[in-house]
Every structure is written in structure tokens, then in C-alpha cells.
Amino acid sequence: MFKEDKALLDDLCELNSYTYNTMKTYRTAIKHYTLYHRKSMSNLIKEALKEQGNNTPEHKLKIYDRLIDFRTNYILTSTKGQTATTIEGRIKSIYKQHRVKIPYIPPLNNKQLQKYPPIAFENLLKKEEILQGLELANKELKSEIMTWISSGSAINETKSLTIKQFYEGTYPYHQTENIQDSLEILNKLDNVIGTLKLYRAKTGKYYYSFINPETVTSIVNNLLDKNIKDINQPLFKYSNNYTNVLCKQINDTCKFGKAGAYSRFVPHMFRKYNSTYLNQGKELNENVLTKEEVDMFHGRGINATHESYFKNNPNILKFNYVKVMNNVSLYNQYSYEVVDNDIIVKRIDTDKQNKKLSKKVKDYENILDKLNDDERGLENYADMIGHDNFMKIFNKID
Structure with missing residues (x-):
């Protein structure tokens, strides 16, 4: 940011009692706009006020060309979503607060803006x-x-x-x-x-x-x-x-x-x-x-x-x-x-829960070992005591 623009920004924020976050958006807008045009915001405002004082016809105003050029070749190509509208809005606001009359410029079309992917x-x-x-x-x-x-x-x-x-x-x-x-x-x-x-x-x-x-x-x-x-x-x-x-x-x-x-x-x-x-x-x-x-x-x-x-x-x-x-x-x-x-x-004591769960798993494994060692196997054992009774053994472990 140009040195003279820092004082301009400080005065703007003090006059309007802007929050820190709002001030940052103005600083960002000034930085991009002035770097693009290679002139300080202070000089760009003086240029616009001079044209206004000279009653320059609207179709010859440099401010119109500057804003459109900035939008077309920077905002629409280098920014996305809300950032684009915020930057342009802040620049217009700075001009207006310095009593510069902004010529009519068609609003930004949302369809033109690059969009961030939605958050899923x-x-x-x-x-x-x-x-x-x-x-x-x-x-x-x-x-x-x-x-x-x-x-x-x-x-x-x-x-x-x-x-x-x-x-x-x-x-x-x-x-x-x-x-x-x-x-x-x-x-x-x-x-x-x-x-x-x-x-x-x-x-x-x-x-x-x-x-x-x-x-x-x-x-x-x-x-x-x-x-x-x-x-x-x-x-x-x-x-x-x-x-x-x-x-x-x-x-x-x-x-x-x-x-x-x-x-x-x-x-x-x-x-x-x-x-x-x-x-x-x-x-x-x-x-x-x-x-x-x-x-x-x-x-x-x-x-x-x-x-x-x-x-x-x-x-x-x-x-x-x-x-x-x-x-x-x-x-x-x-x-x-x-x-x-x-x-x-x-x-909830998760350590106690884990120990309890480990014991249940161990009991489950012991039952399986006993059943697998039995020559009748799982199926024969279940048939012998009945399926419902067989399942109750396992349900006691849960």
C-alpha cells in the first residue's frame, strides 16, 4: 500500500467507526485497486475530483474506465465469490466518501463470478x-x-x-x-x-x-x-x-x-x-x-x-x-x-468400559473354544440344547 493511502484508510475507519475486520476489507480493496492501476488511492481520488470539477462528459470519465477495466481484467479473473463484490463495493464507497460522483455502472452479475466449490x-x-x-x-x-x-x-x-x-x-x-x-x-x-x-x-x-x-x-x-x-x-x-x-x-x-x-x-x-x-x-x-x-x-x-x-x-x-x-x-x-x-x-470411565468389554470378549472366546473342542461341534450342541437356549448363552455376554 502506498504511504499516503495509510493515512487515508485511518481517517476513513475513524470517521465511520469501522471494526478491525471491516478495515481489513478496505485495506485489501485499496491494495488490489492501486496495484492494478499503479497509482495511489489518494491520486486516483484527486483525478476523479478534477474531472468532476471540469464537468467532464460522463462517457469520457477516467473513473468509469478504471472501474470497468479493474472489474473485467482483475476482479472477474483473480477473485471468487463474495470477495469480488466486496472489493468493488469498497472502492466505490471510498470514492463516494470523498464526494466523488460514481457514474452508472451495471451491477456485477453473479453468473460472471468464479465460485468456490460448495462445502459438503x-x-x-x-x-x-x-x-x-x-x-x-x-x-x-x-x-x-x-x-x-x-x-x-x-x-x-x-x-x-x-x-x-x-x-x-x-x-x-x-x-x-x-x-x-x-x-x-x-x-x-x-x-x-x-x-x-x-x-x-x-x-x-x-x-x-x-x-x-x-x-x-x-x-x-x-x-x-x-x-x-x-x-x-x-x-x-x-x-x-x-x-x-x-x-x-x-x-x-x-x-x-x-x-x-x-x-x-x-x-x-x-x-x-x-x-x-x-x-x-x-x-x-x-x-x-x-x-x-x-x-x-x-x-x-x-x-x-x-x-x-x-x-x-x-x-x-x-x-x-x-x-x-x-x-x-x-x-x-x-x-x-x-x-x-x-x-x-x-x-463415562472408558478404561473401565474397555476392561469390561475385554472380559466379555475373553468369555466369548472361551465358550467358542469349548464348543469347538467338543466332538459334536456347534451345530450338534445347538440342536441338543435348542437354538433359543444356545443363543441365551451368547446374549449373556452382551
Whole structure:
């Protein structure tokens, strides 16, 4: 970017109170437009204002030729999908905000745009891939990734979370007045469901979301390593941009590739993972949520009339989440029961289960050995005791 354009961009963002992400789209647009025309944005604006002041006929305006030329020879050949319309829209916006009158230019035809391939179920990260990626993440990043996966919250919502919100969202389990004491208690538990009250700027809605016990444990382990001076400080310290860079590095290191316009190991794809598995599960017999229920957990827009009359009970929402959280749990599986209107979660001891399964398999093998050693064989033995009784022997093993 030309030096004089940096000041132009700073003034533009300050005047309009643009977010960092919006500022990045303007910077990208300026970079491409100025490199293509080999002139700074400042000079291109001066050129357009001079033509305007000289009452140059519209069919002779350089700004028209520049915009059409840029669209035809760059946008339509070097960009895809929404990127194309965003770049052209940002350049027009910069001109207009500097009081340049834009001549009529036909809108971009979507049929002309190069399109990214659609993201299909097969493009989602597999659980094994996520675990592989988490092996390369430090504690801070790992905790945030697990929050995206278990809650489905977007990166902007997790960045707005504070340590105080986490403390309040887990209060029923620690019931202390001190953050350090709460972390010490939570660190000994493996059944904590964190309740998060988030604000989604995109829809202007407050909503409840939840994180599973293994995510709570990851966050606690991360916080125990910190010197917490202010409970109102961010729960996760990395900026959005740095977080995306770290995720992209993991994606490239593991060679996960891309899905549509996105690298596969990035926040947006984790949100898709959460949506899909809460709604469809991993097995045909798993509990699932409706798409409307998933939308509720993600803070998406809902019917205004329903929002006005129906108020969400966080305890009911929590119960609905607990029923399906195994679908988005990475390291553990959980059982639950309702006792005195309270949801009790218990981590399933997979080691004990595996030992029990191994014993069943061994018993099964012993029965087979005995039957095979018997001169009558399996068929004769079954005929002798009856098929139903024969099957009962095996059913006892299940």
C-alpha cells in the first residue's frame, strides 16, 4: 500500500467507526485497486475530483474506465465469490466518501463470478483431525478451539468473553467468592457444564450457549497458569487476527487443505462442525437438536414475535444441551440424570468400559473354544440344547 493511502484508510475507519475486520476489507480493496492501476488511492481520488470539477462528459470519465477495466481484467479473473463484490463495493464507497460522483455502472452479475466449490459434509474436519491439530496448539489456543467446538460460538463472541463471565457461568459448581479458589475447585471436577451468556453483534441478540466438561477443564488449566489481576480481563488473550494465523499454521502443517473458500482448521469451520453434529449426530441412534434449536444456541436471528413472547429458561436449554453434548465432545463421553430437578453429569470411565468389554470378549472366546473342542461341534450342541437356549448363552455376554 502506498504511504499516503495509510493515512487515508485511518481517517476513513475513524470517521465511520469501522471494526478491525471491516478495515481489513478496505485495506485489501485499496491494495488490489492501486496495484492494478499503479497509482495511489489518494491520486486516483484527486483525478476523479478534477474531472468532476471540469464537468467532464460522463462517457469520457477516467473513473468509469478504471472501474470497468479493474472489474473485467482483475476482479472477474483473480477473485471468487463474495470477495469480488466486496472489493468493488469498497472502492466505490471510498470514492463516494470523498464526494466523488460514481457514474452508472451495471451491477456485477453473479453468473460472471468464479465460485468456490460448495462445502459438503465430507469437507468437515473429522474428530481425529481435530485431535491431531490440538496436539500442535498451546493451552490458550486449545481452550479457545474447544470452546468453539463445544458451544458453536463465533470467534467474535469468544473474544468478548471475560474471566468474570466464565466464573459466573460455573458458579453453581464452585460457589466461592474468589476466582483463584473457584479454579482450584473446578480443577478437581470433571462434570461441569459452563453456561455462557453471549452477545452476537451480527444479530444484536443476547443468547445462552454452553461448554462441556472437557472444555471447562481445558480453560481452568489455562487460567491456573495466569496471574489474574482483573476478573474483567478477556478469557482468551489472542486477537482475532493472531488466532486465525495460528489456526492457519496448524491447518498447513497438518495439510488439512481447504473447504470452499476456507482453510479447514479455522473458527468458521468449527462452528459448522458444531452445527452439523448437534443437528445430525455421529451415529444413527444419537440424540440430536432441530435446526431451530441449534440456531438458538448460536445466537442466530429468530422470529421477532416469538422472541417477544417466549423467553428462554437457561436450565431447560442446559438440559437440552447436555442430551446432545456427546456429539461434540472430543476426549470423553458423558452420562446424565435428573435428580431433584438438577442435571447431574458423569464422565463415562472408558478404561473401565474397555476392561469390561475385554472380559466379555475373553468369555466369548472361551465358550467358542469349548464348543469347538467338543466332538459334536456347534451345530450338534445347538440342536441338543435348542437354538433359543444356545443363543441365551451368547446374549449373556452382551
